[in-house]
Amino acid sequence: MRTRYPAAAVSTVLAATLATGGCTASAVGGGAASGTPSASTDCVRVVEENGRKTDECLPLAPERERVDLGTPVFSNPTEVTNPLHASSRVQQVIYDGHVDGKPFRTELTLLPDIKTVTVNGEQVRARTLQYVSFSDGRVKEVATDWFAQADDGSVWYLGEDVFNYENGVVENTGGTWRAGKSGPAAMIMPRDPKAGDVYRPENSPGTVFEEVTVKAVGQTVPGPYGPVKGAIRTTEINQDGTRENKVIAPGYGELTIDEPGPDLEAITLAVPTDVAPGPAPSELAALSAAVRAAHADATDATVAKARAAWDAYRAADRVPQLLAQQMDRDLDSLAAAVKARDAALVRGAALRVAQNDLDLHLRHEPLATVEAARLALWARQTALDSAARDTGAVAGDATSLELTWDRVKHDTDPARAARIDAALKALREAADRKDVQAAHQATDRLASAL
Template identity: 35%
Template sequence: MRRTLAVGVAAAALMFASASSASLVVDDVGIRPPDFSEPTTVDNPLAPLSQVVHAVSLGEDHGTPLRIETTLLPETKSIRWKGGSTEVIVSQYFALVGGELVEVTYDWYAQDDDGNVWYFGEDVVNYKDGKPANDHGSWITGTDGPPGMLMPADPQVGDVFHPENIPGLVYEEDRVISTTETIKGPQGPIDGVLEVREERKDGTVEKKYWAPGYGEFRAVTPGEEDVSIVFTLPNEIQSDGSPFALTELQQHAAGAFDLARDARTEDLGDLAITMFEDWRAYGAAEQAIAIKPYVKAVDDALARLARVVATRDTEASAQLAIELELAVLDIMATHDGPPDDLRIDALERRRILEDEADDRAAVANTKALIEVLQDRENPID
């Protein structure tokens, strides 16, 4: 888990010994296993994992653009441990670094009767050049050890808990630093944010910020990674259905790809003007409340497409038409939820260009991303 407990009384005692005298280790599952009457209702205010059904985070990983998407899947999973079983929710996580798929993970969570959220493991696939490279970081409760506490019901400053603690495999120790932080959210300031200092098995330290109504909102590893949520469902949904002008812009971007492929440069120039008109018709008011990085991506893609269309560079025009369409689809997601079918169509067009360029790694990467999107369903349905 980029972002779990004692195996018995002895291990729990070791955790107590490692914490400072001012700290309280709160994840005592090895001593007192929790009760799970409604485990798939995960509504802890700081980790509402069954309520926030989709999230997109943007940031940087060692200076390279980072995009993370998490989606609550419709199915649940039964995990056996301690002679019984617990039903858990399943969340799909994937990360793109510089547009390259680097990780796909299926995480398992449940909430106990006291409101604590538990992490039951993860099925990890790490990617290299579009191909599965390894499953480092995978573990499951029962087979590998007990669950880890992701979020206490009532975290207090000084509390210590362990989202992952499987000896020899994974380890994360979280310490609550503050419960009163304020951070900038997609719709304005968010108060009552929990700040956590997380230390991992490899010695790296990460700051995490958990926001009410959102969950893990920001993660910072100094000098390495800084990523924050920019959009969630249902928190940032704007309206029922995408405005006509936005749908037109998406369709025209798809059409621009076809015109570029057919070298119809005059028609492509006319369509470029039409797409600017579509974007203006979407309206300043709509753009003002839209996700700012999404708006900037459309602005930039439109401007770059117009420049290459003017030079009659049809190959670059086809590439930028896809880039524009993907940017528009991000904004459409804020109205309708993720339009994965249209996103897959755009990626299929991108794969055509990559295949013609004989870029095997790019083809494999796009194919893998398409498969990830096919493996989830639109969470707004």
């Protein structure tokens, strides 16, 4: 999708401004909004991660290399057929990795909602993707993104609403932008990218900015379950001057994101791309039962059973390498937390193990079934966090429940949906008041409705 900044750095992005004086500046976005290329190169000033402005301009590509300077025409914008963009066929993708030294997990889901955005005076209908990232299992960033395909097959980014969380509550909304208000619509994927193409998936300096250069096309790259053909490799420069190398592949979108330093994010699996025919192996059901037991009551014995069930499942079914590493690490962390009798670490590690387990089900079960299991997981987690009187965790749990519910409520029986809505509303109100007893009662209502 685009670069995700650490929460500590998000507010610094807002400080970026167009340079004056030593740099020659043209209209922001070149000709993306007007359809005419600018005569000179934009100057976007580097803003360091700590928020300090510099006099240095980003080393941007020459205007002649950009392929996003025309005015897009949108006749049928919600039919996204470009195979390299996630909204073309992917219902949900799961990313795993490490960011800032912590386990980092992302759920990217195509929603049924259609958003209307004004682009160059035209009302454009856009597809909606929900982005939710978790650090150490807890909600860290949420975004709702809007995309539309132009008549030439290129895909354009029309804006996003961003919410950055700290200890379960919204800390800021840095990175929020809207085409026609904060800046121009921005090309996020050309129709037929070629090596040397340059485009800007975000092009509102002062709020968000990225410039991408295509390095190679027609690549065959490793995927979660085998080689993937037709991928491209890109390098992306961000507003703080850092660069990211990405692999973008059909059926996945951004397959891997290699950030500066030790941070790495990659897709664990995608639906429907990685769906396997036939029933799930019996070892997966046994694993899930053991994981639920450890989540409810983590002891040396329940964790050992979960480990044994994991080993048995891994021997019986294919598991993406990154997810296998994540599960191994999280089970080790859970065992260590139990031995240390650290209740907070136990709750966090048990949650991450349970998240990993449900991700495995995506290969074998309908997405709606897995989402329903996620709702039940977050309800159990809310009960555990309420009992521990962890108000920040409860607030984050309520958010995770609401976001998951947004993905499935359109397919839910209206009477049942009303009960779930009422329980979630009561939970949100209790969480906002930091009333853990009321939150626990609302969770009981929610569990009954689920």
